[in-house]
Amino acid sequence: MKQIQVGLIGFGTVGRGLAQTLYEQKDRLLRKVGAEVVLAQVADTSAESLPEQFSDVKLTKDANEIFANPDIDIVVELIGGMEPARTFVLEAINHGKHVVTANKALLSVHGKEIFEAAVANNVEVGFEASVGGGIPVIKSLKEGLVANRINSIMGIMNGTANYILTKMTDHGVPFDEVLKDAQEQGFAEADPAYDVEGIDTTHKLAILMTIAYGKHVHLDDINTEGISNIKPIDIEFAREFGCRIKLLAISRHHGEYLEARVHPTMVPTSHMLANINGAYNAIHFNGDTVGNVLLYGLGAGMMPTGSAVAADVVDIGRNILCSSVNRVPALSYLPENIGSPKISPMSELTCPYYFRITALDKPGVLATIAGIFNKHAISIKSVIQKSRHELDPVSIVILSHTANEAAVQASIAEIDALDVCTEKTVKIRILTDDE
Structure with a gap:
């Protein structure tokens, strides 16, 4: 019977979740895929042995043994971090292995390099578990x-x-x-x-x-x-x-x-x-x-995340069996149609704001603060001050109407520089009902 053989790098929490999922769902996956999805080899620098149910799985401390193994179809990277994860992923791709990873940090920094290498080597990269744990958010979006x-x-x-x-x-x-x-x-x-x-x-x-x-x-x-x-x-x-x-x-x-x-x-x-x-x-x-x-x-946890990793393994395994690798582009868009973003400056954001200002309760303080907001064209919606004692700092809470981020930052800088302000102003943006 045809097998899809998996090499796993990293037998930590999520690695164990994947291994357990493939073991417990073996018969169900066979009926759904038409081939055995087999964990064939594990590379982990700290594991001295694997649980008894994985006695047939080869254990090594050297990930290169997985890359060199001609029977391995899919390499799963679950060690996290930047290095050696980046090197391992690129090495697997360069050996013609498909890759599955849950490494959101790696993809958010080196994703362009990794996806371009996958296209050049005609292999797939699955990353469902990188966002939302067990929630199928990547598949839904792309x-x-x-x-x-x-x-x-x-x-x-x-x-x-x-x-x-x-x-x-x-x-x-x-x-x-x-x-x-x-x-x-x-x-x-x-x-x-x-x-x-x-x-x-x-x-x-x-x-x-x-x-x-x-x-x-x-x-x-x-x-x-x-x-x-x-x-x-x-x-x-x-x-x-x-x-x-x-x-x-x-x-x-x-x-x-x-x-x-x-x-x-x-x-x-x-x-x-x-x-x-x-x-x-x-x-x-x-x-x-x-x-x-x-x-x-x-959004996390051994089994939910292991479930998402297994889903990628099955998707790639099905594509291998049907000779339809890269039928669905990894990033939904065809590689040649993916460009560079233009990001709106944060200073241009407009929304309502919550401010908590900590200041000594003295005459004229509130008027001074209101004057600073007015100077920067920030319209005040409401003001709350619950306690009053001239010797103790009080919290002055102000809600604004829709305001500009640059004006908000300038206002806070002026307010925090006042002698009567004893702590830095807390600012929280407010989501409107229609968003």
Whole structure:
């Protein structure tokens, strides 16, 4: 019987999830594919042995043995990071092996190089698990929505950040305490910067934008802000305004230019994304033909991500069996039709804003702050100041009507320079009901 043989680099959490999926679903995949999908070899520098059910799988510490193995059809890279992952992926491609990876960081930085190498060597690159864990977001975007001009992408793409914000919202716990809890439960890494500072979300948005718009979007093209400055007081004010704070990835198609940003956002509770809680992800697309589409599910974890990796392996295996390699272009657009993006400057963004200004409660302070906003043509919608004591700093919360980002930044710089201001101003952009 024909076999599709898989070589796996990295037997960590997701690697074990893939191995377990292929083992548990062996008979089902045989009935669906018409060939055995077999994990034939594993390369891992730290594993001394594999679980008993994988006793027939060859184990090596040298990934080059997988590249040199003529029976291996597909190489799966699951070690993460830039190097040696980039070298391994390119080496596999140059040996004529198809590649599957969950490495969003690698693709958001070196994707152009990798996809061009795959085209030159007539092999496929699968990367479903790089965005959304077990949610079939890549396949939906590049195949299910292929007839659409994608007008916008918006979503919650990091389960750790969403878990932290949900706990802060539901229990009023400070960021640092929730982060510690998330680390103890395994939702957050020992070094959580990629998750809480928005970098992981930015990796994913870059990949989705590349597929959606047919432009090679790089990590550095996207303005990124994290959630580490959000405090329970901001959560409480958001609640008063009928909003929840979420770390959103947002991109819009403005004809020649693309909007690209990741940051905390006040989302009206009437919006579907406001009600995505815990470690769940949700990605929303708007297409000119289909309208609004929302994909929801677990964005990480051993088995959900392993499921997505297995889906890529099966897709490529089917193409091998039918001699139809690269029937669906990796990035949906034909390679020759993918160009370079023009990204709208962040300074041109317009939206409503939330400001929390910490200042001494003295006569004239509010008038001075209002004067600065007026100077920069920022129209104030409402002002809240809950406590009053001249010796203690107070929080002055201001909501603006739609304002320009450049004007907002200039205003904040002036306000923070005032002698009466004791902390840096917190700024959160607000999503409008019709977005």
